[in-house]
Amino acid sequence: MKDDLNIPPARDLPPGHRRQRREHLLSELSRPEHERRRRPKVLLAVTAGVVMLVVAMVGVYAGWGWRILTPPENSAEGSSRWHFTDPKDMVATSDLVVLGTVTGVERDGVSDQGDVVYITRLLHVTVDKRLFGTLSGDPVVVEDLGWEKAGGREMPWRVKGMIRLEVGNRAVLFLRKEPTTGRFGLLSDQAGYLVEGPDIANTARTDPMVRRIEEMSVFELERLIDEAAAAMRRGELQPVPEGGRRKPQQSP
Amino acid sequence: MSTEPSDSKLWAQAGDGDATAFGELYERHATAIYNHCFRRTASWSLAEDLTSAVFLQAWRHRSDVRFVGDSARPWLLGVATNLVRNQQRTLRRYQAALRRLSPPPDEDDFVDDLAGRMDDERAVRKLLGLIERLPRRDREVLALCAWDGLSYAEAAVALEVPIGTVRSRLSRARRRLEQFQPEPGAVGSRLVDEREARHEG
Numbered sequence: 001m002k003d004d005l006n007i008p009p010a011r012d013l014p015p016g017h018r019r020q021r022r023e024h025l026l027s028e029l030s031r032p033e034h035e036r037r038r039r040p041k042v043l044l045a046v047t048a049g050v051v052m053l054v055v056a057m058v059g060v061y062a063g064w065g066w067r068i069l070t071p072p073e074n075s076a077e078g079s080s081r082w083h084f085t086d087p088k089d090m091v092a093t094s095d096l097v098v099l100g101t102v103t104g105v106e107r108d109g110v111s112d113q114g115d116v117v118y119i120t121r122l123l124h125v126t127v128d129k130r131l132f133g134t135l136s137g138d139p140v141v142v143e144d145l146g147w148e149k150a151g152g153r154e155m156p157w158r159v160k161g162m163i164r165l166e167v168g169n170r171a172v173l174f175l176r177k178e179p180t181t182g183r184f185g186l187l188s189d190q191a192g193y194l195v196e197g198p199d200i201a202n203t204a205r206t207d208p209m210v211r212r213i214e215e216m217s218v219f220e221l222e223r224l225i226d227e228a229a230a231a232m233r234r235g236e237l238q239p240v241p242e243g244g245r246r247k248p249q250q251s252p
Numbered sequence: 253m254s255t256e257p258s259d260s261k262l263w264a265q266a267g268d269g270d271a272t273a274f275g276e277l278y279e280r281h282a283t284a285i286y287n288h289c290f291r292r293t294a295s296w297s298l299a300e301d302l303t304s305a306v307f308l309q310a311w312r313h314r315s316d317v318r319f320v321g322d323s324a325r326p327w328l329l330g331v332a333t334n335l336v337r338n339q340q341r342t343l344r345r346y347q348a349a350l351r352r353l354s355p356p357p358d359e360d361d362f363v364d365d366l367a368g369r370m371d372d373e374r375a376v377r378k379l380l381g382l383i384e385r386l387p388r389r390d391r392e393v394l395a396l397c398a399w400d401g402l403s404y405a406e407a408a409v410a411l412e413v414p415i416g417t418v419r420s421r422l423s424r425a426r427r428r429l430e431q432f433q434p435e436p437g438a439v440g441s442r443l444v445d446e447r448e449a450r451h452e453g
Binding site for chain 2: 006010012014016018020022026028029198199215
């Protein structure tokens, strides 16, 4: 079976295909510049026109005028109870880590703060693979930030540095069970990672530990999680208490 | 002594709008690009489309070309690496151009070759299944150095990273592949073959 792992020798394009591709390339290059670029410009102009028309109609209908054209970006600083610098600590502090796909999103509880109303949402996550912890049911339901309603307008409730999962997203999730509700939630703003094929997706987040994880393949992250689990079994790694570990006392 | 014009000379002519010179560059490097794209996708037909896209993209960015010695191949392989990385987006971008391509000609020789090509696709799918455990940056270095035979310096140009980074990524890829393999000594040395040992810093 080892021979199956040889790299097949190089092949040329079939002669007819090669000739055809070369001619096609040259004909594409000889097309006048304006002809090559016209289609996207026309498409862009038509798309922009349609979008503006729809926005105007919706805006006027709802009595918003043109405010809708410049919606403020609703982004708050994260206020996680944990901030990790080592992914293994994040594993140890999680109750459950899964690789799963979001198959449903539903509105959940409402918290009325006076001028702002916060709405949580529930993500239904079908588990492709349990990576750490005990899985008691599938799909896993994860409580997540939903929407923020202020001044009569509702918009997604986003936290800076935290991915917002939608139906169809595949992700690695580090989850913590809320003792009060018994529901799972993301452990911190560093606890969700989109997956693209064999890789952790790059979402251009700036946190150093998140950057480190986003440079991994899924397989590598799985190995890291396995290593953390093994370290826990050996008693070498413990969950991080809220607010972080205490620094060891310096001896006088 | 070779009388063939160098890549840089052809590129300069192409830069002045000489499409024939660009066609000559295509003749020179299409096979390498085609095989690179195949080894990254396990599909000969996708590799054909991506090869076309690489040269269309190279034409658009012809002022950005970087030569190693006098060869444009490392830079073209770098363009290919980027396009393979975003292959869905790439094919969408060049959809209109690829649609203008006439249907491929029927070729008896190619039909005879078909079984071998299908075997190749199976073999590469298996290889990709193994190396997809590596991070993307390591997979790319592995493909360029071990499979396409680029030197460290050439791979550094293709990936726009320092030579030391190429060296360390390749070394890490080999180490990790050795860890993944079912039989010690089998996989890593086959995927990172002896060509890698010939690279001079």
